[in-house]
Amino acid sequence: MKVEKDKVVTFYYTLSEHQGEPLEAGDQIPMAYLHGHGNILPGLEEALADKSVGDELRVVLPPDQAFGERKANAVQRVPIKHLAARPKKLLPNTIVKVQTDSGVVSGQVVKAGKFMVDVDLNHPFAGKTLVFDIKLAEIREGSPEELSHGHAHGTGGHQH
Numbered sequence: 653m654k655v656e657k658d659k660v661v662t663f664y665y666t667l668s669e670h671q672g673e674p675l676e677a678g679d680q681i682p683m684a685y686l687h688g689h690g691n692i693l694p695g696l697e698e699a700l701a702d703k704s705v706g707d708e709l710r711v712v713l714p715p716d717q718a719f720g721e722r723k724a725n726a727v728q729r730v731p732i733k734h735l736a737a738r739p740k741k742l743l744p745n746t747i748v749k750v751q752t753d754s755g756v757v758s759g760q761v762v763k764a765g766k767f768m769v770d771v772d773l774n775h776p777f778a779g780k781t782l783v784f785d786i787k788l789a790e791i792r793e794g795s796p797e798e799l800s801h802g803h804a805h806g807t808g809g810h811q812h
């Protein structure tokens with residue numbers, strides 16, 4: 653069986669920054685998605701098409717195919733009381749949730765004062781070229797329920 657539309661694909665991966673340290677290791681935890689439904693980055697989905705169980709591949713995605721370039725104007729000064737979720741201490745690089753006009757978004761603390769905090773709303777991986785080292789673990793047919801939801805269920809997929 654090959655990876656194609658409406659198949660549930662399970663893989664292990666390590667995510668690194670190009671010529672850098674690993675950012676995320678999913679080599680212990682499988683990730684499952686429904687192929688052809690936009691569940692994962694388009695560049696990853698494209699690279700996985702037609703692959704088989706046991707295949708290993710390295711996918712390099714420049715920022716424009718991953719999480720975009722960093723935007724200088726994405727650092728915003730917001731009142732601390734407007735944070736949707738806030739840890740006890742607002743140390744630099746802490747992830748916080750900020751209420752914006754377009755909903756709640758995650759950001760990283762740049763610096764915090766007594767009442768105001770500067771939050772970088774760029775995606776943490778923005779501006780990075782990402783390298784995914786992938787090992788394809790399983791391919792199966794999507795169930796009718798998965799197809800109607802548009803995502804994979806079970807281990808590595810949605811749990812609900």
Ligand code: ZN
Pocket residue numbers: 798801803804805810812
């Ligand atoms: Zn579902």
